[in-house]
Amino acid sequence: MKIYENKGLKETRAGFGDALTFLGRKNTKVVALCADLTSSLFMDQFSKEFPERFFQIGIAEANMINIAAGLSIGNYIPFAGTFANFATSRVYDQIRQSIAYSYKNVKICASHSGLTLGEDGATHQSLEDIGLMKMLPGMTVINTCDYNQTYAATLAIANYLGPVYLRFGRPSVPNFTNESQIFQIGKALLLTEGKDVTIVSTGHLVWESLEAAKILHEKKRISCEVINVHTIKPLDEKTILNSVDKTKCIVTAEEHNYWGGLGESIARILTTKRYSIPQSIVAVNDTFGESGKPIELLKKYKIDRDSIIDHVKILLKKKSNQEKK
Structure with a gap:
């Protein structure tokens, strides 16, 4: 990868x-x-x-x-x-x-x-x-x-x-993206190609997703397709759907409330396009935050790389069970 x-x-x-x-x-x-x-x-x-x-x-x-x-x-x-x-x-x-x-x-x-x-x-x-x-x-x-x-x-x-x-x-x-990049509003970026699971992330959790994908590849040989969705609206539906056509499951990761964020937007796309695939949303679970160091807060509220890894593992089990039916 x-x-x-x-x-x-x-x-x-x-x-x-x-x-x-x-x-x-x-x-x-x-x-x-x-x-x-x-x-x-x-x-x-x-x-x-x-x-x-x-x-x-x-x-x-x-x-x-x-x-x-x-x-x-x-x-x-x-x-x-x-x-x-x-x-x-x-x-x-x-x-x-x-x-x-x-x-x-x-x-x-x-x-x-x-x-x-x-x-x-x-x-x-x-x-x-x-x-x-x-x-x-x-x-x-x-x-x-x-x-x-x-x-x-x-x-x-x-x-x-x-x-x-x-x-x-x-x-x-x-700081990891291209210094000379041309930013295209509404165009998601395919960062890594994979076949087992799609990880769609935004903001600070893009790097966490890349690190999670690297760990999953090295330790579990899980192939993750990571997409950077920098534009929440308008959302690049084509890039997301092209990916899930291949992987048949998706994890979304965001530094935002579970309700109303990127994950919900993608759930709407999957539903309206009649995609019946497993989805998991890494986000703050309907609560306010608290004072603390950023890295500690990401961990406590379960939106860090370890949490993304946990969601991927659970999701792949759901995908496997669905494929057996």
Whole structure:
């Protein structure tokens, strides 16, 4: 199987910040807004280079969203940045009414998502945001896996006409995707080919899935097909269905609540396309998080590589039993 090299630990949020500054130098229509978290989202350099195009709104996220919507009417491309929890649930009404309903060209850029936010605890760990945002008509939802992919995604959404929710994280994580990649919105990436089981993952759990696949191959000779779904909506149904046509079973892995996330979207596809195959969802099981170190939280809430391995083993037993009937 193909082995991916960890090229070093880097924050996905740094990929956003670096790409935003690059965009600012290339396109005078790119503007940025932040809700008192400039350093946390690596927006400092943009604010220094382009002070006339940077708006520090303060702890007033609803105002930030409405101002971004107004700027888009003036043909600007607003990037509005804050923590994922504040970027969604705190301002959902403003996003729905001022951005989604009128299809404004606003990029909502959400950092510190999921359990890996870590020590800030349950009040800041957004585990519902993908579900909230994917239900809004016309909203594109992107969840990137490393620095390079976040950088590429930030560039791509600047050229995309329409509202986008871009989700990334706080911690330093393995940087393993291609530095010169061209990000295609709505196109899943086949990372490793396999014949026994499909593992579809998003965000920080893509690396965990690759590590799980490597362990399963080395210790159990289980052949895993790993797919990186960076775009939750629109979802690349063709790539997913082509894979399960071969493997006849699928595990999904996400740093999000079980309800409303990637796993449910794929379950809908399988059902509507009349696929009767075993599926298992690796996700937070309908609970809030807690304060702790990211690696410890992934393990406790059973969304780390070991949990993915356990789900694969159980799923393959179900697949074997189904084939015997």
